[in-house]
Amino acid sequence: PYVIGKDCVDVNDRACMDVCPVDCIYVGDRKSYINAAECIDCGACEVECPVEAIFVDRKARGDEERTQFVEDQKNFFAIVLPGRDTPIGSPGGARKIGELGVDTPFITDYDA
Numbered sequence: 001p002y003v004i005g006k007d008c009v010d011v012n013d014r015a016c017m018d019v020c021p022v023d024c025i026y027v028g029d030r031k032s033y034i035n036a037a038e039c040i041d042c043g044a045c046e047v048e049c050p051v052e053a054i055f056v057d058r059k060a061r062g063d064e065e066r067t068q069f070v071e072d073q074k075n076f077f078a079i080v081l082p083g084r085d086t087p088i089g090s091p092g093g094a095r096k097i098g099e100l101g102v103d104t105p106f107i108t109d110y111d112a
């Protein structure tokens with residue numbers, strides 16, 4: 001799957017969302033996150049991001065920082081939102097649930 005990396009933090013441009021055919025890019029507070037279970041690996045988002053924040057996960061191999069973002073992106077979907085009793089999981093579409101307004105602790109504390 002594809003991963004949104006550090007350059008999205010505090011930019012969160014969302015141009016990627018507009019081109020994703022399966023609407024699997026979810027908007028957090030400081031960055032956005034691709035749902036790996038829903039992503040069909042089309043790669044449309046990668047070329048659309050103005051700050052080139054998106055990469056395919058196999059290009060994280062041997063890169064410690066990118067590997068952290070691969071792991072972190074998984075952690076995002078395990079977040080339980082306030083007032084819910086189940087994790088974000090795979091909602092099946094980002095537009096219908098809107099901006100989630102949260103980040104993982106790693107991103108909340110990330111020094112961009």
Ligand code: F3S
Pocket residue numbers: 004007008011012013014015016017031032048049050051052053054
């Ligand atoms: Fe972020 Fe780039 Fe998308 S800045 S929200 S990955 S267009």
Ligand code: F3S
Pocket residue numbers: 002019020021022023024025034038039040041042043044045046
């Ligand atoms: Fe969507 Fe990008 Fe995957 S456009 S399907 S998140 S590769």
